[in-house]
Amino acid sequence: xxxxxxxxxxxxxxxxxxxxxxxxxxxxxxxxxxxxxxxxxxxxxxxxxxxxxxxxxxxxxxxxxxxxxxxxxxxxxxxxxxxxxxxxxxxxxxxxxxxxxxxxxxxxxxxxxxxxxxxxxxxxxxxxxxxxxxxxxxxxxxxxxxxxxxxxxxxxxxxxxxxxxxxxxxxxxxxxxxxxxxxxxxxxxxxxxxxxxxxxxxxxxxxxxxxxxxxxxxxxxxxxxxxxxxxxxxxxxxxxxxxxxxxxxxxxxxxxxxxxxxxxxxxxxxxxxxxxxxxxxxxxxxxxxxxxxxxxxxxxxxxxxxxxxxxxxxxxxxxxxxxxxxxxxxxxxxxxxxxxxxxxxxxxxxxxxxxxxxxxxxxxxxxxxxxxxxxxxxxxxxxxxxxxxxxxxxxxxxxxxxxxxxxxxxxxxxxxxxxxxxxxxxxxxxxxxxxxxxxxxxxxxxxxxxxxxxxxxxxxxxxxxxxxxxxxxxxxxxxxxxxxxxxxxxxxxxxxxxxxxxxxxxxxxxxxxxxxx
Numbered sequence: 001x002x003x004x005x006x007x008x009x010x011x012x013x014x015x016x017x018x019x020x021x022x023x024x025x026x027x028x029x030x031x032x033x034x035x036x037x038x039x040x041x042x043x044x045x046x047x048x049x050x051x052x053x054x055x056x057x058x059x060x061x062x063x064x065x066x067x068x069x070x071x072x073x074x075x076x077x078x079x080x081x082x083x084x085x086x087x088x089x090x091x092x093x094x095x096x097x098x099x100x101x102x103x104x105x106x107x108x109x110x111x112x113x114x115x116x117x118x119x120x121x122x123x124x125x126x127x128x129x130x131x132x133x134x135x136x137x138x139x140x141x142x143x144x145x146x147x148x149x150x151x152x153x154x155x156x157x158x159x160x161x162x163x164x165x166x167x168x169x170x171x172x173x174x175x176x177x178x179x180x181x182x183x184x185x186x187x188x189x190x191x192x193x194x195x196x197x198x199x200x201x202x203x204x205x206x207x208x209x210x211x212x213x214x215x216x217x218x219x220x221x222x223x224x225x226x227x228x229x230x231x232x233x234x235x236x237x238x239x240x241x242x243x244x245x246x247x248x249x250x251x252x253x254x255x256x257x258x259x260x261x262x263x264x265x266x267x268x269x270x271x272x273x274x275x276x277x278x279x280x281x282x283x284x285x286x287x288x289x290x291x292x293x294x295x296x297x298x299x300x301x302x303x304x305x306x307x308x309x310x311x312x313x314x315x316x317x318x319x320x321x322x323x324x325x326x327x328x329x330x331x332x333x334x335x336x337x338x339x340x341x342x343x344x345x346x347x348x349x350x351x352x353x354x355x356x357x358x359x360x361x362x363x364x365x366x367x368x369x370x371x372x373x374x375x376x377x378x379x380x381x382x383x384x385x386x387x388x389x390x391x392x393x394x395x396x397x398x399x400x401x402x403x404x405x406x407x408x409x410x411x412x413x414x415x416x417x418x419x420x421x422x423x424x425x426x427x428x429x430x431x432x433x434x435x436x437x438x439x440x441x442x443x444x445x446x447x448x449x450x451x452x453x454x455x456x457x458x459x460x461x462x463x464x465x466x467x468x469x470x471x472x473x474x475x476x477x478x479x480x481x482x483x484x485x486x487x488x489x490x491x492x493x494x495x496x497x498x499x500x501x502x503x504x505x506x507x508x509x510x511x512x513x514x515x516x517x
Contacts (some may be wrong), residue, residue, distance in 0.1 A: 033383040034494035040245030042201035042239045043172055049235035052207050053228040055325055056308045058097050059318055060225035064151035066093040084312050094308050095436045098429035101304055105425030106164035113266025115167045115413035116229045119174055121256045126249050133240035135164050141233040142247035157163040166422055173414040176402050196395040204329040211322045221318040273416050280476055284404045284469030289420045295356055295422035295456035301361050301449045313371055313442050314379055327380040331387025341393030347466035348400040350505050353457050359389035360453035404473050
């Protein structure tokens with residue numbers, strides 16, 4: 001049981017130069033001189049556009065669903081949903097987005113282990129990222145054609161694109177821990193903060209462009225969403241292509257045991273991984289991953305269902321909703337820096353708990369505080385506050401994972417980490433839908449979704465000291481796949497060194513650790 005990918009420590013650290021064109025390691029390198037780290041940044045730019053366009057797309061889908069159900073008014077209210085209690089396809093318009101999230105989460109829970117097996121048992125980690133990126137671009141382009149006749153089909157595609165988004169992240173996240181292993185807490189904190197800052201800055205710029213076009217072009221809800229989807233298609237085509245040109249091919253880590261079916265290999269792997277983590281990583285990793293299951297479910301639901309609250313409770317139009325999220329993004333940028341400072345002064349575990357406390361309380365209290373305000377612009381203060389804690393939460397979560405993951409198991413656990421972030425993603429939207437369908441006020445629905453953070457915070461409280469978490473990750477070496485699969489030692493030694501820079505080749509074996517992002 002106690003083994004790593006190879007028996008020789010030098011072999012375990014083989015192939016570092018495939019990710020760097022310099023030999024002086026992390027400390028002296030700027031972000032823009034490391035091609036693989038730049039690749040992660042470019043991927044973030046595309047995700048920034050996807051995240052923002054998702055807001056406008058959801059707003060348009062609510063608009064069309066209410067119109068299809070006969071909920072629009074007359075005269076000056078001819079383009080407004082004045083009756084949110086109408087139903088279409090058996091659901092209220094307010095429940096449409098949460099139902100999309102439910103379908104996406106279920107699809108992710110079923111399909112992500114299959115693609116996780118591709119990342120681990122084959123040489124196709126990079127190919128998975130490329131294919132999923134192409135699908136993201138194509139479907140985003142298709143959604144430009146959302147109309148009164150096609151909106152329900154596009155809503156179904158919205159669930160599919162959310163699942164594809166997660167699969168693409170599974171391939172991308174497999175590169176993260178190797179950077180952290182090489183660079184340590186301070187440098188990884190700097191990288192994670194920079195990635196998040198750049199992503200959210202691009203998201204704010206993207207949203208600013210959409211707001212400018214919507215305001216001066218008097219586009220309205222539908223055409224604003226179409227413009228957003230069109231610009232997102234350009235972002236995806238450009239930045240995702242650039243990203244996967246910079247990220248290298250990686251060798252397969254294990255051989256699928258004879259007689260095993262590929263489609264079930266990921267589920268078996270997740271089961272064995274869960275057992276091994278529970279048994280051997282008692283200080284940090286097991287509690288962090290359990291916490292992630294609940295925290296990610298709540299955070300994702302808050303970000304997505306807030307559009308419903310803004311549309312039906314505050315009655316904001318497309319431009320006002322866009323401004324709400326623009327202000328939120330300013331908060332996110334500030335929160336990312338704040339989270340980095342708090343993480344350095346405390347540790348990632350404490351910082352992650354504080355971010356969740358802030359996000360949960362801000363969401364719940366704010367939903368009740370602004371529901372009856374006459375000045376709608378006061379809602380922007382709520383958006384700014386939510387943004388601060390979201391900007392704090394996500395990079396700190398990535399830092400915790402990157403430093404708590406055991407040596408030699410980066411690819412396997414990156415997929416498992418992403419799977420944990422999705423496995424309960426259906427629960428908060430399901431609760432939200434049930435409450436909406438039973439006429440429970442939206443502030444209560446958001447409060448219940450935010451309260452799920454309480455479980456996550458409690459699980460993080462079970463972690464040991466940060467020193468014990470780091471020691472556990474660096475000293476306990478487990479073959480997390482188990483005895484069923486064979487380790488591909490020769491392939492690792494032979495391919496790691498020339499994945500991206502042929503000049504490095506096999507000479508790098510044993511000289512440096514890998515830094516693959």
